[in-house]
Amino acid sequence: MAIIKIRNTNEVVSEENVGSFLAQYDVLYEHWDVAKLPEHLQGNCKINDDEKQEVLNVFDEEIRSLAERRGYQNWDVVALSDATPNLEELLKKFEQVHTHTEDEVRAIVAGHGTFVIKGTEEVGYFDVELEPGDVISVPEGYPHFFTLLDDRQVVAVRLFIDSTGWVAHPYQEAN
Numbered sequence: 001m002a003i004i005k006i007r008n009t010n011e012v013v014s015e016e017n018v019g020s021f022l023a024q025y026d027v028l029y030e031h032w033d034v035a036k037l038p039e040h041l042q043g044n045c046k047i048n049d050d051e052k053q054e055v056l057n058v059f060d061e062e063i064r065s066l067a068e069r070r071g072y073q074n075w076d077v078v079a080l081s082d083a084t085p086n087l088e089e090l091l092k093k094f095e096q097v098h099t100h101t102e103d104e105v106r107a108i109v110a111g112h113g114t115f116v117i118k119g120t121e122e123v124g125y126f127d128v129e130l131e132p133g134d135v136i137s138v139p140e141g142y143p144h145f146f147t148l149l150d151d152r153q154v155v156a157v158r159l160f161i162d163s164t165g166w167v168a169h170p171y172q173e174a175n
């Protein structure tokens with residue numbers, strides 16, 4: 001289950017309200033059963049290309065269901081860990097608030113990740129801390145950024161309508 005923390009107030013959204021909190025921002029939130037993964041892939045964020053394909057095979061049904069419902073056309077697997085060259089630089093790049101012209105869809109299958117999303121004026125930014133099995137789609141045009149948690153590693157399935165739509169457009173706060 002994802003944990004939601006509101007930055008301005010340090011408030012944590014209670015577990016039973018996570019779904020409805022995200023729904024008010026049109027953020028899709030679903031769950032996949034990561035127990036389906038073979039043992040060598042559970043919690044393993046240092047995976048090679050063959051293992052990434054294995055992840056796609058295991059979740060083929062879930063991926064196709066999501067794609068069919070929401071129009072996604074292609075998908076891949078991203079893995080980040082201390083084995084990733086330039087992890088620090090990558091994270092710095094990720095941590096800039098931006099928008100996209102299509103949904104940003106991530107299904108966490110190992111490790112953790114956080115989306116920091118801009119809510120209403122009153123709420124401000126909120127963190128959505130994701131654990132294995134959490135599936136999220138940040139809607140088109142929503143200011144957000146992505147970062148890792150303390151374990152500093154993640155494996156996620158990404159789905160795209162058109163991968164060129166996933167270019168980051170820097171977001172400027174209005175003063």
Ligand SMILES: [Fe+2]
Nearest residue numbers: 100104144145
């Ligand atoms: Fe993004």
